[in-house]
Amino acid sequence: MPTTTTSSSPAPRRVVVVGGVAGGMSAAARARRLDESASIVVLEQSEYVSFANCGLPYHLSGEIERRDSLLLHTPESLRAALALDVRTGSRVTSIDRERRTVSVQTADGAYELEYDALLLAPGAVAVRPPVDGLDLPAVHSLRTIPDLDGLLARVGSLPAGARAVVVGAGFIGLEAVEALAVRGLQVELVELADHVLPPLDAELAPLLAEELGAHGVGLHLGVSATSVTPATGQGTDEGSVVVTLSDGTRLPADVVVVNVGVRPASDLARDAGLELGARGAIRVDADQRTSDPHVWAVGDAVEVVQAVTGDVGPVPLAGPANRQGRRAADSMLGRRTTQQAAVLGTAIVRVFDLTAAVTGASQASLERAGIPHEVVRIHPAHHAGYYPGAEQVHLVASFAPDGRLLGAQGVGRAGVDKRIDVLATALRAGMTADDLAELELAYAPPFGSAKDPVNMLGFVAQNVLEGTMPQWHAADLDEVQATALVLDVRSRGEWARGHLDGALNIPHTELRDRVDEVRTAAAGRPVAVHCASGVRSYIATRVLLAAGLDARNLSGGWLTLTAARPELLDPTPEPVDA
Numbered sequence: 260m261p262t263t264t265t266s267s268s269p270a271p272r273r274v275v276v277v278g279g280v281a282g283g284m285s286a287a288a289r290a291r292r293l294d295e296s297a298s299i300v301v302l303e304q305s306e307y308v309s310f311a312n313c314g315l316p317y318h319l320s321g322e323i324e325r326r327d328s329l330l331l332h333t334p335e336s337l338r339a340a341l342a343l344d345v346r347t348g349s350r351v352t353s354i355d356r357e358r359r360t361v362s363v364q365t366a367d368g369a370y371e372l373e374y375d376a377l378l379l380a381p382g383a384v385a386v387r388p389p390v391d392g393l394d395l396p397a398v399h400s401l402r403t404i405p406d407l408d409g410l411l412a413r414v415g416s417l418p419a420g421a422r423a424v425v426v427g428a429g430f431i432g433l434e435a436v437e438a439l440a441v442r443g444l445q446v447e448l449v450e451l452a453d454h455v456l457p458p459l460d461a462e463l464a465p466l467l468a469e470e471l472g473a474h475g476v477g478l479h480l481g482v483s484a485t486s487v488t489p490a491t492g493q494g495t496d497e498g499s500v501v502v503t504l505s506d507g508t509r510l511p512a513d514v515v516v517v518n519v520g521v522r523p524a525s526d527l528a529r530d531a532g533l534e535l536g537a538r539g540a541i542r543v544d545a546d547q548r549t550s551d552p553h554v555w556a557v558g559d560a561v562e563v564v565q566a567v568t569g570d571v572g573p574v575p576l577a578g579p580a581n582r583q584g585r586r587a588a589d590s591m592l593g594r595r596t597t598q599q600a601a602v603l604g605t606a607i608v609r610v611f612d613l614t615a616a617v618t619g620a621s622q623a624s625l626e627r628a629g630i631p632h633e634v635v636r637i638h639p640a641h642h643a644g645y646y647p648g649a650e651q652v653h654l655v656a657s658f659a660p661d662g663r664l665l666g667a668q669g670v671g672r673a674g675v676d677k678r679i680d681v682l683a684t685a686l687r688a689g690m691t692a693d694d695l696a697e698l699e700l701a702y703a704p705p706f707g708s709a710k711d712p713v714n715m716l717g718f719v720a721q722n723v724l725e726g727t728m729p730q731w732h733a734a735d736l737d738e739v740q741a742t743a744l745v746l747d748v749r750s751r752g753e754w755a756r757g758h759l760d761g762a763l764n765i766p767h768t769e770l771r772d773r774v775d776e777v778r779t780a781a782a783g784r785p786v787a788v789h790c791a792s793g794v795r796s797y798i799a800t801r802v803l804l805a806a807g808l809d810a811r812n813l814s815g816g817w818l819t820l821t822a823a824r825p826e827l828l829d830p831t832p833e834p835v836d837a
Contacts, residue, residue: 274591275361275374276301277351277527279308281577282558283380284332285584286591291341293592299343300372302363304350307404308334313577315407316431319414320438329404354531356551376553376591379528379541380584383521383559383575388426390517392487397500398515401435410516417513419443424502424512426484427519428455430608433467435516437611440474447477447510449484449502451519456608459615459668460622460655462636462733462815462823466670470613482506487515523560523573536562540573546590547583555591557583566601566686567620567665568628574602605683612672616679619666619686625657632657632665634732635719636815638792639712641674646704652712653818654678658720662691667716674712681713692720719793728797729804729811731787733823743785746777746810748799749817753791757821757828767795774806781808789813789820 274290274297276283287301301308309332317323334345352369353362360371385400387393399410414421423439425432428450440446448455448471454464455471455478468478482504490499490511502510523540534542534550540562547555559575561583579602589596607616625632634657640649652671659665667682669675685695695717702709710718722728731739736759739745745759748767758764763780765773767790777786786808790796793816803810813820821827 272297273373273375274299274378275372275376276378276380277361278380278382278558279303279345280310280312280380280382280558280580282382282580282584282587283378284309284337285581286378286380286555286557286588287337287343287584288341289585289588290592291343293588293594295342297592301337301343301345302349302351302361302372303345303347305403305405306347308332308337308345308347310404312402315401315404316434316438319401319407319410319435320441322441326407329407351527354527354554356531356554359553374553376555378584378587378591379549379554379556379560380558380580381524381527381560383573384524385518386520386522388484388517388519390426390484390486392500393517395487395489395500395515397498397513398487398517400517401431402518402521410514413514414439414442414444417444420445421513422499422511423447424449424484424510424515426502426515426517428452428480429457429518429520430606431518432516433608433610435518436471436476437474437609439514439516440476440611444514445475447479447502447512449479449482449504449510451481451483453481455480456615458604458606458617458621459670462819463615463653463655463668463670465822465825466653467610467613467615470611474611479504479506479508479510482508484517521559521575525560528556528560536571538562538572546596547587548590555587557587564601565620565624566603568624568630569601570624570628574604576602576604576606578605600687603683603686605679607676607679613670614672614675615668615670616675617666617668618679618683619664620657621666621668622655622657625665630665631660633660633720633723633730634658634814635716635723636793636819637712637715637719638815638818639715640708641671641712642706643704643708648673650674652678654712654716655815656682656716656720658692658724660724662693662720662724664690664692664695674707678712682716685713692717692724696721722797728800730814731811732814733820736820736824739787743787743811744777744781746786746788746799746803748788748790748796753817757817759827767799770799770802774802774808777803778806778808785809785811787811787813790816792816792818 276287311329314329337343337345350364351361352364360373400406421444423444423446425436426449455467486503487500499513525541528541536542541556542562549556558580563574603618605618636655641652650673652674654669656667657665700711745762747762747764754764788796788800796812800810800812
């Protein structure tokens, strides 16, 4: 990885860190390990300087039983282990860059603190949507320990069968839904986008929606909350409320959780005249240094570059924040640093019994950026199919025309985390479809397959990019039905359970003997082939291409098509004649 060396001038001895948790505490701890003699002061405005905010939903659900498990360090433990001067309840109100001081407000008064190197780790604050009634006692967010305490107190006071409304179906929103449902609440989920978990490709999101529905969660997609009002006969200080949606729906609720995103907490930096990006995040260089040579910044408040699209803005993830803190400490203390790597945005969430994970660029972000790409979709088992317990994994990956991996996503009940981590590593290394095909991954029947799903993504991408397997996509369905012959090569039993109007059904095992039938039915038109997942139809496509027909295979097969177009599923299938 490229490296840079900071100035050879004497390392600063007075280090002030504003903000704790991931980025700030990583920087403070690293600074102490590098310099035992430095004065290191951490100023945190809340009571909690180091806590596991990603664990909050799991304490809400009861999976993490002890609240103290979320408190990673205290000022006392940090002083004992690292000789850090950690001051909670200390809010930095201003920065005097010329004098190199910060003004600190505490419950006991105000004071100034000098610095040689200043690190800003203010984090992010929850976006407050333009919804009337968010100040009612029934309304909560889930981002900090006090948020969690308030929500737990509210939920703990409710009777069995109480009703909850969660506004926002992002990562935290989905975790909150699961936690509340596990505690026995009836949950309704509201999301402005047209599918849950907006960073996920639209074709995978229906799998999450189905899982949510199976656990009794009501979905309200493509709408927003417009107001929260006390229920009839209830005062504003207690009791239930009604959440009114933009389509007029009224949802009664005993508790409301609003998590519609965050924004960089960059006001302090802005007021100090530090340079901000277009989206309000603090602009930093490869060493996390701001526009002031004596001020560094890390975490949710800083601007990063998306590795694939080049999009610039904040990415509120714990992993990048921790790495930025380490890098900033190295730079502040005059050490050799690894230059800041662009961020992949790798993330994962559990939705009841499903897992969804993403890395790199989504299809939508590639399209917005105008980046040419091919998309491949597979639906393999997470380990050898003949070994008991094999679960289907739904994987989608995008590749550049030269074969470079650009992004990947997965949904499934098992094995998703393993594949996304491998694919995130492949992205960081700049690997291609050929590289994925040749990866040597651990195999034994309980753990994987001789041809791992990651290898399979590489194989399929090779076929697509080399022209061995021309593709059509679910998004092309209307055009395909108007201009091509749709050939369904599934079994007759599968056909009977649901099929496309006007399609010709010839099981792939019969196709070689019935090519002329296809030729006649096509009447000079292209042939759009599909099966359940894309494997049998790939074989069929090769047969038709060898026969001189213009054939294409549906990427991801019927599984992807019906996820993207659920209206195709016939609720009253024909009798099965296998």
